[in-house]
Each structure stands twice: as C-alpha cells, then as structure tokens.
Amino acid sequence: MGDTGQIIDVHQHPLPRWYLRRLADAGLAKLGGRSPDEPSLQWSPESALGQMDELGIAAALLSFSDPGASIGDPGFRRELARECNEYLADIAGQAHGRFGALAVLPLPDVEDALAELNHAADRLNLSGVVLLSNYGGAYLGDAQFDPLFAELSRRRLPVFLHPAMPAYDAPLSYFPWILEFVFNTTRAAMHLIYSGTLDRYPDIPIILAHGGGTLPFLSFRLDMGQRIPGLELAHPVRHYLSRFYYDTAFATAPEALSALLSLVEPSQLLFGSDLPFGTVPAAALSISQLAQSPRLDDRIREAIDHGSARRLFPSLAQARSSPVHALSIAK
Numbered sequence: 001m002g003d004t005g006q007i008i009d010v011h012q013h014p015l016p017r018w019y020l021r022r023l024a025d026a027g028l029a030k031l032g033g034r035s036p037d038e039p040s041l042q043w044s045p046e047s048a049l050g051q052m053d054e055l056g057i058a059a060a061l062l063s064f065s066d067p068g069a070s071i072g073d074p075g076f077r078r079e080l081a082r083e084c085n086e087y088l089a090d091i092a093g094q095a096h097g098r099f100g101a102l103a104v105l106p107l108p109d110v111e112d113a114l115a116e117l118n119h120a121a122d123r124l125n126l127s128g129v130v131l132l133s134n135y136g137g138a139y140l141g142d143a144q145f146d147p148l149f150a151e152l153s154r155r156r157l158p159v160f161l162h163p164a165m166p167a168y169d170a171p172l173s174y175f176p177w178i179l180e181f182v183f184n185t186t187r188a189a190m191h192l193i194y195s196g197t198l199d200r201y202p203d204i205p206i207i208l209a210h211g212g213g214t215l216p217f218l219s220f221r222l223d224m225g226q227r228i229p230g231l232e233l234a235h236p237v238r239h240y241l242s243r244f245y246y247d248t249a250f251a252t253a254p255e256a257l258s259a260l261l262s263l264v265e266p267s268q269l270l271f272g273s274d275l276p277f278g279t280v281p282a283a284a285l286s287i288s289q290l291a292q293s294p295r296l297d298d299r300i301r302e303a304i305d306h307g308s309a310r311r312l313f314p315s316l317a318q319a320r321s322s323p324v325h326a327l328s329i330a331k
Contacts, residue, residue: 007287008309008316009052009060010160011209011249011272015043016087019064022080026072031065032165032277033176043276045091049098051280055287057273058306059316062088063102063130065277066164070107070135077106081116089124100127100316102160108135110147117151127313128158128205133188137167141191146200153201158312160207161188177277185213189244190222198243199234205312207270208244211251215241216259238263245312247272248304250282252289261295266303270312 020036034041052060069081081104088101103120105113120126129152131140138144140161152159163181185208192198192206208215215222223237233240242264249272251260260269271290273283290296290304310317 006306007055007057007271008306008313009057009273009275010207010270010309010313011247012048012060012062012275013043013065013277014045014048014062014088014091015041015276019084019087022083023067023071026076028067028071032181034277040279041276045095045099048275049095051275051283052098054280055273055283059098059100060273060275061100061102061127061160061309061313061316062091063160063162064104065162066132068104068107068130068132070132074106074109074112077109078112078116081106081112082119085116085120085124085126089126092126097316097318100313102126102128102130102158104130105148107132107148108138108144110144113148114151117148117157121155121157125315127315128160130160130162132162132164133184134164134167139167139191140188141193141195141197143195146197149197149201149204153203156203156205158205158207160209161185162209163188163213182210182213185209186215186218189213189215190225193222193233193237193240194225194231196233198240206244207312208246209272210247210249210274211256211260212241212244212246212263215244216256216263219263242268244268245270245308248286248290249274249278250286252286252293254289254293254295257289257293257295261300266300267308267311269300269304270308271304271306 015036064084069077069084084104092099092101103117103126105116107113117129133139163184165176166180166184189208189212219238219241226233226237245268246260246264247270275283290301
C-alpha cells in the first residue's frame with residue numbers, strides 16, 4: 001500500500017480503563033456484544049502507538065465507539081462526554097501529531113450536545129465529531145437532530161458515522177458486530193438521504209464506517225426507493241452516496257473494494273483499521289490486500305493511504321511515523 005509509514009487511520013477507538021468503569025457503573029457490561037476483559041481490548045495510548053508503529057501507521061483519529069457518552073441519565077451523559085473529550089485533547093496534545101480526536105456528544109439530548117460541540121471545537125480544537133447510527137431507536141435523519149446538523153453544517157465539521165447496537169429486540173445473529181453493525185450504518189445513511197437532511201445541511205463531510213455497511217450493494221434498491229410517491233429529494237440517490245466518505249475497515253476484500261470503487265471516486269476513500277476491536281493481524285491483512293489489489297493504482301493507493309485524510313483533517317497533514325515517549329495521562 002505505497003509507503004506504509006504514511007498511512008493515516010481514521011478509525012481507531014480508545015478504551016481507557018476509567019471509561020470502561022464509567023460504563024460499568026451505568027450498567028453496561030459489554031461493547032458490541034464483546035467483553036472489555038478480552039486480551040485484545042486491553043488498550044492504552046502507548047500500546048496503540050506501538051501497534052501503529054508495527055503496522056506503519058503515521059497517525060490515527062481516535063473516537064469513542066458505541067455507546068460513546070449516550071448512556072445513563074442526562075447529567076451522567078454530560079459529565080462523561082466532557083471527560084472523554086478532555087481526555088482525547090490531552091492525548092492528542094502530547095502525541096506530537098500522531099493522534100487526532102473526534103468529539104463524542106451526550107446525545108440524544110440535543111441542547112447538551114450543542115453545548116459540548118462548542119466546547120470541543122472552540123476550546124479543545126478537536127477535529128470533528130463521532131455520531132452513532134441511532135440513539136435509543138432514533139436514527140440520524142430524525143427531525144430532533146436538525147439543530148445539531150445545522151450547526152455541524154455551519155461549521156463544516158467532519159462527522160464520523162459509526163454503527164450502534166440495533167434498536168430492535170429481535171434475537172441477534174451470533175456476534176452483533178458481524179452483521180448488525182453494518183446494517184445499522186446502512187439504515188442511518190438511508191435515513192439521512194430520505195429525510196432530506198443532506199439537502200438541508202449540505203456542508204458536512206460524513207465518513208461512513210466499514211465501507212458504508214451494505215450501501216454499495218444496496219445502491220440500486222435505495223435508488224428505487226426514491227420513486228416512492230411523496231419522497232422529494234433534490235438529487236438522485238447516487239449523488240448522495242457519492243458524497244459520503246467511506247473508510248476501509250473490514251472492507252478490503254476484492255468484492256468490497258470493487259463495489260466501493262464503482263460507487264465513489266478514490267478521493268472519498270480513507271484507511272480505517274477499527275483497532276483495537278479490529279486486531280493487528282486484521283489491520284495487517286487490510287494493508288496487504290490494499291497493496292496487492294489489481295483494482296488500485298498508485299494514485300488510488302495514495303488517496304486511501306493518506307491523501308484523502310490529509311485534505312479532510314489538515315491537522316494531520318504533517319503526520320509521520322516517529323517514536324513517542326510515554327504519555328503523561330492523568331487517568
């Protein structure tokens with residue numbers, strides 16, 4: 001994959017022990033159906049940097065995964081979001097450009113989310129926000145989130161759309177992250193399109209995790225849905241699909257890459273590993289598949305490797321793989 005020392009990874013998740021304790025205090029014992037006690041999920045800033053050095057990743061964007069700060073009562077959510085964002089700002093400030101950070105918001109409380117967005121963007125200088133596909137069954141695109149999307153569009157802040165646990169009660173097949181997460185990303189993206197949210201608030205760069213879930217495969221069906229009477233969109237569905245950004249986490253198999261490259265320009269593709277939920281061997285396999293794919297030339301590899309991310313996140317433009325001494329994190 002070109003010069004692996006220049007990879008920018010837009011999809012990594014911090015799992016500090018204090019955060020897991022906060023979730024446990026709120027009654028959450030598992031993350032995406034997985035126990036936080038799994039050896040592969042034992043995380044620290046230093047271990048993350050070590051994995052990045054092993055893989056040739058120059059810089060990574062950190063974002064708290066599901067449930068983020070959307071658990072417990074409103075006061076707990078506000079406190080947790082502030083704690084998470086200040087922790088991320090501290091890490092990013094000490095890592096000499098090797099970490100960027102995306103703010104987590106205490107949704108579904110929109111007023112609280114707007115207050116935290118202002119703090120994260122104006123005081124902490126975080127690079128964007130992470131939003132979950134749904135909050136208590138309300139999917140992105142629901143009218144209750146319009147004030148937040150209006151502010152994100154005004155600021156032109158990048159959004160990383162990450163799946164959450166599904167909002168339905170049906171038995172889940174095996175591990176939720178295998179199927180349910182990608183379907184949830186697809187559902188949220190569909191809601192953003194069909195609700196007209198992307199027409200009303202057009203200036204938000206939105207990155208979809210895991211290659212967009214199943215969007216590339218379902219693009220024809222989504223286009224047919226536009227023909228439903230009463231559904232008024234300013235553009236064909238494929239226009240919106242081509243405006244999304246897509247990360248490559250768990251989406252580098254030949255079939256997935258072919259679908260993505262048939263849907264969007266290479267400038268819309270960004271490297272993602274999903275560490276630590278995705279393992280180092282899985283990330284290494286992704287890097288190898290991208291390097292060996294006959295569908296990619298040097299121009300496309302450079303875009304996925306770091307070019308698209310550098311344009312979207314200028315603060316990471318000068319990122320280079322380099323040793324970082326132990327970080328002095330209070331928690």
